[in-house]
Amino acid sequence: MKPRSLGAVARAIISCERCPRLRRHCEKMAREKKREFKDWDYWGKPVPGFGDPRARLLIVGLAPAAHGGNRTGRVFTGDSSGDWLYEALHRFGFASQAGSTGRDDGLVLTDCYVTASARCAPPGNKPTTKELENCRPYLEAELRLLDRVKVVVALGRIGFETYFKANGGKRERGKGKSTTPTFRHLGETEMPGGRILLASYHPSRQNTNTRRLTREMWYAVFERARQVLERPEV
Secondary structure (H helix, E strand, O other), X not given: OXXXXXXXXXXXXXXXXXXXXXXXXXXXXXHHOOHHHOOOOOOOOOOOOEEOOOOXXXXXXXXXXXXXXXXXXXXXXXXXXXXHHHHHHHHOOOEOOOOOOOOOOOOOEOOEEEXXXXXXXXXXXXXXXXXXXXXXXXXXXXXXXXXXXXEEEEEHHHHHHHHXXXXXXXXXXOOOXXXXXXXXXXXXXXXXXXXXXXXXXXXXXXXXHOOOOOHHHHHHXXXXXXXXXXOOOO
């Protein structure tokens, strides 16, 4: 697919029916709802990316949460992972406010675009390999249109591997580098065209509650992204 605008990509995502299992799950969650959100009119559809079309920073996450993005219709909005993400983006000058509650909350991203590996909330937060493959063309389309991106922050191993595949499974050659980069927190990979791929643990409750990912570790990712973006050659 080669849409000519991010709006066209978003429309294609919202109307997508490629993964019946995921569509059934999202619709089921939208009907049943979580008690604290019983008065919400859930989005219940695939969730498009969000942000600045001239972004130099791209965030690639896993998937919308059943009662987060699947409820609000905005990626990383309405759950604890989103709280961590937008607070950090605000702290480092990429977001107009430190939190996001819904599509009409006034949040504006500057020089940053947020997207995901899967656009539907998967049962158990575990999309299948086939479902990720079905969704990857949307990320590939976003990458073609977001032609100013210099730094990609991949959240979690799936986000990391999905971006690498969407990029053609290629990295800069030479310097004794292996073909496939290894995922590790704060790991850096040079990609073709000069992009830098930064890896981070995903800010899921499982990682933040166990302190596998601390605030200091999290902030270090965005501090490094800002450093790269402010280099004279960038």
